[in-house]
Amino acid sequence: MLLTPRLATLRLGFGQHMFMLLLSMKEGVNQKTLSEQLMVDKTTTAKAIRKLESEGYIHKEIDPIDLRNHKIFLTDTGKAVVPKILDALAEVMEIGTKGMSAEEYIELMRLLNIILNNLNNHVQTQDSNDSIEKGT
Structure with a gap:
């Protein structure tokens, strides 16, 4: 927004x-x-x-x-x-990020990267499984 x-x-x-x-x-x-x-x-x-x-x-x-x-x-x-x-x-x-310290911001970015990587890995695994199921 x-x-x-x-x-x-x-x-x-x-x-x-x-x-x-x-x-x-x-x-x-x-x-x-x-x-x-x-x-x-x-x-x-x-x-x-x-x-x-x-x-x-x-x-x-x-x-x-x-x-x-x-x-x-x-x-x-x-x-x-x-x-x-x-x-x-x-x-x-x-x-x-108003009111957030630099350290808090860095920690937030670190945690969000973990979440993003987990989601990306899940999607990649799903794509691989879908390809195997389809025989491609």
């Missing part, structure tokens, strides 16, 4: 900032990798990519190694938006 209005002027919908930030760190990944890294389903990723491409924030190139895939890159416009996203996130984070 706090982040969405701060990103509205950038024409970014809910969650699309995550794709932009990941691409700013790992340009040239494909949609499957984006889905896996952000732990979102393929449909959500496809919609976000279409929107970001229509806004001129990203462009796709055919992967020369696997012609079925597209590598995704930030455009210059997309690169210029990333600092604004980071500023908006910092504002919201400042509101959310």
